[in-house]
Amino acid sequence: xxxQVFRGATWWEWLVHTNDINELWKAQPTYLISxxxxxxxxxxxFIHGNYHLRN
Numbered sequence: 001x002x003x004q005v006f007r008g009a010t011w012w013e014w015l016v017h018t019n020d021i022n023e024l025w026k027a028q029p030t031y032l033i034s035x036x037x038x039x040x041x042x043x044x045x046f047i048h049g050n051y052h053l054r055n
Contacts, residue, residue: 024032 021032
């Protein structure tokens with residue numbers, strides 16, 4: 001992927017790029033696990049912030 005020039009049809013395709021989750025899991029399962037942990041931590045932080053904002 002490094003050094004490649006994107007030749008997509010639209011600007012949106014350049015901005016948002018997704019990969020096949022099965023391919024990612026086969027290549028680096030720890031990447032998906034770490035991304036899940038980051039998402040969970042972000043959600044917990046958001047809930048914590050909203051709780052203290054209202055109290």
